[in-house]
Amino acid sequence: VLPVLNIVGLLLYGLNLATSGAGGAEDAIPALLVMAALCLLLAMLAAIRRGHDVGWSAWLTVPVFWVSLSMGPVLLVLIGYLMFAKSSDKAEEYGPIVAPANLITWIQAVMNLVWPWAALAVLARLSL
Numbered sequence: 001v002l003p004v005l006n007i008v009g010l011l012l013y014g015l016n017l018a019t020s021g022a023g024g025a026e027d028a029i030p031a032l033l034v035m036a037a038l039c040l041l042l043a044m045l046a047a048i049r050r051g052h053d054v055g056w057s058a059w060l061t062v063p064v065f066w067v068s069l070s071m072g073p074v075l076l077v078l079i080g081y082l083m084f085a086k087s088s089d090k091a092e093e094y095g096p097i098v099a100p101a102n103l104i105t106w107i108q109a110v111m112n113l114v115w116p117w118a119a120l121a122v123l124a125r126l127s128l
Contacts (some may be wrong), residue, residue, distance in 0.1 A: 001080070001083070003112060003113065004075060006039060006116065007043070010035060013120070014036070017029055018030070027123075028123045031120075031123055038116075039112070040069075044066075047063075047082060048061045051082065053087045054086075082085075
């Protein structure tokens with residue numbers, strides 16, 4: 001849920017940049033959109049991995065992800081389902097079940113939340 005909310009925050013920040021009229025701030029918008037798209041792809045990959053644990057193929061997870069994304073809050077419902085759904089017996093068909101998250105996984109998750117904002121801070125400093 002946090003990566004999706006991070007994407008929403010990035011896009012709202014981009015909207016603020018585009019409408020605030022701050023001189024030169026709009027130069028960062030293309031980079032911001034690329035970062036939001038990258039974060040969205042990472043969220044989709046996580047949904048595919050979790051979909052495999054639930055027993056969904058990637059061919060099912062990808063369209064469900066994009067359709068629910070186009071319906072706004074429905075994406076949060078999908079993510080909630082994927083978070084709380086039990087792994088199925090069919091999950092082994094797509095490879096071994098993913099091990100529970102360890103410290104390295106949590107550090108990577110925090111880094112995935114922080115890197116777009118750090119990159120935006122650097123871009124804002126460069127455009128001044």
